[in-house]
Amino acid sequence: MFLRSVCWSKADFLLLQVTRQAFVLQRALASCRATPSLQHPACASVNERQYRTMPTHGIGRWRHLLPKEAPKKKKDKLQMKEILAETDTAYGSLNVTVSGYDMTLVEHYSQYIHNLCNRLGIKVADSYILPTKTTEVMLMQEQGTKMFVDAVLKTHERVVQLSSLEAAACPVLLDVLLQNQPEGVELSVSEHTEAHFQARFKGRPELEGLIAQLTY
Amino acid sequence: MTAVGSAGFRHLSSTSVCRVTLQTKSGTEKPSSPWTLMAAVCLQRLPVISADCSPIEQQFRQMMQRMELEKSLLSDHELRLLEDSERISRKQADDYDSDEEENRGDQEIVLAQDLEDSWEQKLQKFQPGLRVNVCVKSSRHSGEGVRARSVPADAPLSCLADADEDLTSLERCLADPLVLVAEQQVGGDKLWLLPQTRWQEGETLRQTAERALASLPAAGLKATFLGNAPCGVYKYKLPKAARTESAVGTKVFFFKAILSDGGAPAAPSASLLWAKKSELQRYLKPAYMMKVERFVLAL
Numbered sequence: 001m002f003l004r005s006v007c008w009s010k011a012d013f014l015l016l017q018v019t020r021q022a023f024v025l026q027r028a029l030a031s032c033r034a035t036p037s038l039q040h041p042a043c044a045s046v047n048e049r050q051y052r053t054m055p056t057h058g059i060g061r062w063r064h065l066l067p068k069e070a071p072k073k074k075k076d077k078l079q080m081k082e083i084l085a086e087t088d089t090a091y092g093s094l095n096v097t098v099s100g101y102d103m104t105l106v107e108h109y110s111q112y113i114h115n116l117c118n119r120l121g122i123k124v125a126d127s128y129i130l131p132t133k134t135t136e137v138m139l140m141q142e143q144g145t146k147m148f149v150d151a152v153l154k155t156h157e158r159v160v161q162l163s164s165l166e167a168a169a170c171p172v173l174l175d176v177l178l179q180n181q182p183e184g185v186e187l188s189v190s191e192h193t194e195a196h197f198q199a200r201f202k203g204r205p206e207l208e209g210l211i212a213q214l215t216y
Numbered sequence: 217m218t219a220v221g222s223a224g225f226r227h228l229s230s231t232s233v234c235r236v237t238l239q240t241k242s243g244t245e246k247p248s249s250p251w252t253l254m255a256a257v258c259l260q261r262l263p264v265i266s267a268d269c270s271p272i273e274q275q276f277r278q279m280m281q282r283m284e285l286e287k288s289l290l291s292d293h294e295l296r297l298l299e300d301s302e303r304i305s306r307k308q309a310d311d312y313d314s315d316e317e318e319n320r321g322d323q324e325i326v327l328a329q330d331l332e333d334s335w336e337q338k339l340q341k342f343q344p345g346l347r348v349n350v351c352v353k354s355s356r357h358s359g360e361g362v363r364a365r366s367v368p369a370d371a372p373l374s375c376l377a378d379a380d381e382d383l384t385s386l387e388r389c390l391a392d393p394l395v396l397v398a399e400q401q402v403g404g405d406k407l408w409l410l411p412q413t414r415w416q417e418g419e420t421l422r423q424t425a426e427r428a429l430a431s432l433p434a435a436g437l438k439a440t441f442l443g444n445a446p447c448g449v450y451k452y453k454l455p456k457a458a459r460t461e462s463a464v465g466t467k468v469f470f471f472k473a474i475l476s477d478g479g480a481p482a483a484p485s486a487s488l489l490w491a492k493k494s495e496l497q498r499y500l501k502p503a504y505m506m507k508v509e510r511f512v513l514a515l
Contacts, residue, residue: 171442171472172511178262178474179393179515 091165093125093192096177099157100185109185110158113177117162120173125163130200132156161192250464251451255424256412258447258512259396259439261475261490265347267391296328347390386490394490395512396475397499398432408489408499410508412468421446425471434488439473447472448511450504470511 096113100106110127117124133155138147165173174189181187269277290298388394398411413428415421422444429439446469453465489499493514497505 167443168445171445171447174442175260175472175474175513176515179513181262183266 089167094162095190095192096160097188103156105182105185106156113160123163126161130157252466253415254412254468255421256410256468256470257425257429257473258410258470259473261394264390300327392492397489397491399487421469438477440476441473450507
C-alpha cells in the first residue's frame with residue numbers, strides 16, 4: 001500500500017497540479033471578462049482563493065472575514081461619561097472615594113469595592129485615580145524657633161464611579177463596605193458632578209493666555 | 217447622601233440630599249389593611265479595630281513579609297547608612313585625605329545612625345492602646361465604677377473585669393460589629409427585640425424607625441441611616457383566638473443604621489444590650505431570629 005501511494009504521488013500529483021491551475025486560470029479569466037474592473041489578486045472575493053505556487057496558498061486567511069474597523073485615533077480626549085439623574089428607585093451617578101496614607105491598603109480596598117459591585121450587579125461607570133497630595137509634617141525645634149521637616153506623608157485617592165445604585169441595594173452595599181473598611185482608610189460616598197470631572201484636569205495657563213489674546 | 221467614615225471611632229457625617237416627603241392623597245381612601253405596621257431599627261456599632269488573624273493568616277503574613285523583604289531594594293535611609301559607615305571607615309584609614317572627600321554638609325553632622333537612634337527612642341515612648349478594653353469594677357479612689365483605657369500598674373487584679381463581658385458597655389468586643397437589642401413591651405409580654413415602634417399615618421417608614429431610636433431611654437445615640445429602603449421584614453400573625461377582622465397581625469420592617477456617636481456613657485440600663493451576632497440567639501425568639509440573622513452581617 002505504502003509503495004503504491006508513493007508511486008502515485010510523483011506522477012499523478014504533477015498532473016493534478018497542472019490541471020487544477022489550468023482550471024483556475026480559466027475561472028479567473030471568466031470572472032475578469034464578466035467584471036471588467038481589475039481586482040488585486042490578494043483581495044479577491046471571499047469564495048476564491050488566489051493561488052501562487054501551492055494550491056493551499058491563503059488557506060489560513062481569516063482577517064478578511066472580520067467586520068471593518070474604523071482606524072483607531074491615537075489621542076482620544078477623555079470624554080465625560082453621562083451623569084445620570086436620580087429616579088424614584090435609584091440614585092444617580094455616585095462617587096465612592098477611598099483615600100489614605102498607605103497605598104497598598106487604599107488600592108486593595110478600591111479593588112475590593114470594584115469587584116464587589118461587579119458581583120452584586122451594580123454598574124460601575126468609571127474608576128480613576130486622583131493625583132497624590134504630599135503633606136510635609138513640620139515640627140518645631142525644641143531649642144529655637146525654626147521648624148524642621150519631620151515626616152513626608154502622601155495621601156492617595158481612588159475613585160469608583162457607580163452609574164446607578166438601586167435604593168434597595170444601597171444599605172446592603174454600604175454596610176458591607178463599612179464593615180470591611182481597613183484601618184487608616186477613609187471612605188466617602190458623594191454625588192458625581194461636572195465639577196468633579198473638571199477637577200481631574202490640569203489647568204493650561206498658556207492656552208488660556210493665548211485664547212484671551214485672541215478674543216482681546 | 218454623603219457619608220464619611222474614618223478610622224478611630226467611626227465618625228459618620230451625612231447630609232440628606234432630597235428627602236421625598238410622603239404625599240398623602242386627599243379624598244381617596246386607601247383600603248385599610250388588617251396588618252399593623254411597625255418599623256424597627258437595627259443599630260450597629262461597627263468594629264473599631266481589625267480582627268485578630270487566624271493561625272494560617274498569621275503564617276501567611278509572616279511568609280509574605282519575608283518574601284517581600286528578600287525581594288526588596290535598599291531604601292534611601294539604608295543607602296545613607298551604608299555611605300556613612302563607608303565614610304567613617306575611610307576616615308579612620310591611615311591615608312585619609314579630607315580634600316578628596318565631597319562636601320556633604322548636613323550629612324556629616326547628623327549621621328543616619330543618630331537619626332535612627334532618635335527614632336528608636338520615640339518608639340519606646342509610644343504606647344499603643346489596648347486591644348481589649350478593661351473595665352475597672354471598683355476603683356480604689358472613689359466608690360463608683362471607673363472605666364479606664366489603660367490599666368494602672370498597681371491595680372489589684374481581682375477587681376479588674378474584662379469589658380467584653382459587660383453587655384451594656386459600648387466598648388466591648390472592639391473587633392466585632394455589635395447590634396443594639398432592647399427589651400420592650402409587646403402586647404403584654406416583655407420581649408427582647410430590636411427597638412421598634414408603630415407606624416403612623418403620614419410619615420415614611422424610615423421616619424418611624426428614627427422615632428423608634430429616639431424613644432429609647434438611652435440618650436445621645438446618634439445614628440446614620442443607610443438608605444430609605446428596609447433591609448428585612450418580620451411577619452407576626454396573632455394567635456387565632458386574638459385575631460379579628462382588622463387585626464390579623466403585625467409586620468415589622470427593619471432599617472439599618474450605623475452608630476455615629478455614642479454620646480456620654482449613660483448609666484447601664486437593664487433593658488439595652490449590645491450583642492454580637494452569635495449572642496443574639498440567646499435573646500431573640502427563634503422565628504424572629506431567623507429573619508433578623510439574614511440581614512445582620514458579621515463579616
